Amino acid sequence: MTPPQKPQHSSPVHAEAEPAPPTRRSFFAVVAAVLAGSLAVLTPIGIGIAAFLSPLFRRTATSEVRVALLEQVPDDGQPRCFPVVADRDDAWTRYPAQRIGAVYLVRRPGEEKPIALTAKCPHAGCFIGYSESDELFKCPCHTSAFNLDGTRVRGDQEVAPRGMDELQVDVRQIAGPEGANVSEIWVRFVEFQTGVKERIPTT
Ligand code: FES
Numbered sequence: 001m002t003p004p005q006k007p008q009h010s011s012p013v014h015a016e017a018e019p020a021p022p023t024r025r026s027f028f029a030v031v032a033a034v035l036a037g038s039l040a041v042l043t044p045i046g047i048g049i050a051a052f053l054s055p056l057f058r059r060t061a062t063s064e065v066r067v068a069l070l071e072q073v074p075d076d077g078q079p080r081c082f083p084v085v086a087d088r089d090d091a092w093t094r095y096p097a098q099r100i101g102a103v104y105l106v107r108r109p110g111e112e113k114p115i116a117l118t119a120k121c122p123h124a125g126c127f128i129g130y131s132e133s134d135e136l137f138k139c140p141c142h143t144s145a146f147n148l149d150g151t152r153v154r155g156d157q158e159v160a161p162r163g164m165d166e167l168q169v170d171v172r173q174i175a176g177p178e179g180a181n182v183s184e185i186w187v188r189f190v191e192f193q194t195g196v197k198e199r200i201p202t203t
Helices: 024-057
Strands: 062-069 080-089 093-105 115-118 128-132 136-138 168-174 181-190
Touching: 062 080, 080 181, 093 168, 093 181, 115 181
Parallel strands: none
Antiparallel strands: 062 181, 080 093, 093 115, 115 168, 128 136, 168 181
């Protein structure tokens, strides 16, 4: 007699594989990919914005400017006034050959290099004149007076809070026509704040 057969179980139906739970490693990979993508997009934008705004932060108050020939300033101690002409940058625009100020050059007897004093009054910015009869610089706005070296005649009694602003001077030799050397006077032009005792560049 054959033994009773065990009932055959039908083969199980394969359930759909469930997605594996996200691991910590895959989480960091996603974060890294998002960061890399953001950087790739934002970096050129940031560079573009910086390039667009950079003129607003550019320093333009200092220029080396040729103001005269040495032969135009004899060493007789008398001041001579010269315009300061240079290109001016105004944010995104450049204006060539603009008058940005004026300087007095004074060359004392026997001296090769003159001193340069800006003609802008340190009190409120008026143009300082020169009185030949008094041999003094005089500001027409509030009567401040300055000696030929730019110091205040009455010291702290003057309205101007400091003496005239002296600029750095350089005498440069260049080859002139017919092989002769020509001496040029260059100044390092700086604008200073008015109305304060200290000499503070404006930008
Ligand atoms: S602006 Fe020169 S004394 Fe006032």
